[in-house]
Amino acid sequence: MAALQFPCTIFTTQxxxxxxxxxxMRCGDLTEAQLKTHYHLVDVxxxxxxxxxxxxxxFNQPQSMFYGSRGEGEKITRQQCAAILFDEFRLLSRLFSVYGPYNHLIEKMIGHMQNGNGKPFRNISLDRALKDHILNDRTENSTMTKIKNALIENIDWVNKHYPEKDKDELRKAILSGKLPKFDRFQDNFNGMGITVHDTWATHITLKSLHISNDSYRAVVHYNVQDHFGLDVDDISKFxxxxxxxxxxWFVLQRYNQFxxxxxxxNMEATVEIIGGRNESKN
Incomplete structure (x- = not known):
């Protein structure tokens, strides 16, 4: 019976x-009229x-009847306007990144949108956040738990390998769980909900599997990708x-003048899973 060869990709999203x-990922594709009429983006x-x-x-004069309201002032260039909007964008981001080791990420990502010209973004803090999420997910839907259970059930303990014919059992196990996403309650305030939240694509690879007696040690690699961008469905939601x-954010991305x-x-994490033949399923 053929053994699974490593590294082996055991899961990919659609x-x-x-x-x-x-x-x-669209940008610069909407007019002023569309932004105002279809998406109600008048007060930006x-x-x-x-x-x-x-x-x-x-209007700064307290004696003015218009005190406290806003008026239009000097003309500015498109570049100056964009810079002002980005500064306000950064300031407002602090509402969503109040505390924690990842609260600096959103300002870095806004700066990357302003100056990166669409290049992919990586940061070691994103990798750390992903690894922490995977390791600390104690729920029954954890992908780590699902992989662990599938390994225990399908390893050929006599021949000390994982049968190639049972590779799909790993994919099905992961599919029955919940991929790591930053949609937990704490992610509303720790900076991860606003920077990543949901994810777009995930690849999971079994890099190695060592079996000895009645125990095993597996090394699993997660490669996760999200998009820092808004679509029309997003901005249409209250x-x-x-x-x-x-x-x-939507105007800076989608307005045809910006x-x-x-x-x-992009983020990735490598985790180790250790288990035994006689372990009960979680």
Missing amino acids: NRMDDYSAKD STRANPYTLTKITP KFNQFRFFRI GFKPFMT
């Missing part, structure tokens, strides 16, 4: 890696009007549209 045709920024290219200034943060490019967010 969504492809590096899919630049995805809806949230408190600092600059992206449509008239003018600064928005408060939960996004209500926040100025997302209105500015067209700042979204980008691929």
